[in-house]
C-alpha cells in the first residue's frame with residue numbers, strides 16, 4: 001500500500017502547501033521546496049516556509065508530490081502524488097446521508113481547507129484529473145463551485161471528478177453551472193435503486209431519492225456531465241435490471257453508469273455478511289442490467305470487479321478502477337496475462353473473498 005500520510009517536522013507553525021522537488025526545474029513556483037538533505041531516516045526539503053523533514057521516504061518517491069504540511073499534527077498529506085491518476089482531495093468529512101456501506105463514515109466537525117486545497121490544485125501536473133470527495137462536498141457548495149471556477153480559469157488543462165450525493169443542487173445553480181468552466185467537471189452521483197424506498201433505506205435518509213431526482217433535473221438543465229454510481233449490496237442486487245430500465249429511460253443524458261463492488265472498509269467492514277454480493281456466484285442480475293444498458297446505448301462499466309471473476313463476455317467492462325495507493329493483487333495473480341488491465345483487490349479486501357481467483 002502506498003502511504004498517503006507521512007510523519008514530518010516543519011519549522012513553520014501553520015499548515016502550508018508545498019511541491020517537493022529534488023532539483024530545480026523550468027516550471028519553478030514560489031511554493032516549491034527543494035531537497036537539501038537525505039539519509040536512511042528520511043529527507044529534508046527547504047522552501048518559502050523553512051525546513052521540512054519527512055521520515056521514512058526516499059526523495060525520488062516524493063519528487064513532484066504536492067503535500068499539505070500539518071506542523072501541529074507532525075505530518076504531511078500527499079495531496080497530489082506525481083504521476084498518479086488517482087489523486088483525490090477530501091474537502092469535508094461531514095455528510096447528510098448515512099449510507100449503509102459508507103467507506104468514509106462521516107464526522108460532525110468540518111475543518112475548512114479550501115484555500116489550501118486550491119493552492120495545491122494550482123501546482124498539479126499538467127492535464128491532471130483531480131478527484132474531489134468527502135463527506136459531502138456540496139455541503140459547502142458555494143466554496144466548492146468557486147474553487148472549481150478559479151482553478152479552471154487559471155489552469156484550463158485541469159479537470160475534476162466530484163463525488164457528491166446529489167442532494168443540494170437547486171434551480172438557482174443552473175445559470176452558474178452553465179459556465180463553460182464546468183465542462184471540466186464530471187459529477188459522480190450515487191443511485192442505488194429505482195425504488196425510492198429502497199434507495200432511501202440504503203442511504204439512510206428519507207426523501208433522498210426524490211431530492212436526487214430534483215438535483216439531476218437541475219444538473220441536466222445546466223449541461224453537466226454526470227456519472228451515475230451504483231454500489232452493489234445484497235438489497236439492490238435483484239433490483240439492478242429495474243434500475244437499468246430507469247437509467248435508460250429517465251436518465252438517458254448520463255455520461256456513464258458505473259456498477260461498483262463493495263469496499264471492505266468503513267461501515268461495510270462490520271456489515272460485510274449482510275451486504276457483500278459474491279458476484280461470481282450470481283452474476284445474472286448484473287448481466288441483465290448490462291445487457292439492457294448496452295441495448296439502449298448507455299455506457300455501463302464494472303468498477304472493483306477483478307477480471308477473472310466476471311463472465312468472459314462482460315470482462316471488457318471491468319475497469320482497473322481501484323486507486324493505485326489501495327490496490328493489491330493476490331499470489332495467484334502473479335502469472336496472469338490480464339493483470340495490467342485488472343483492478344485487483346482493495347488492500348483491505350478479506351482473503352476469504354478472493355477464493356476462486358484464477359490467472360487468465
Ligand code: SF4
Pocket residue numbers: 306307308309329330332333336337338339342343344357358359360
Ligand atoms: S488472476 Fe488476479 S490479475 Fe488476473 S484477473 Fe484474476 S484478480 Fe485479476
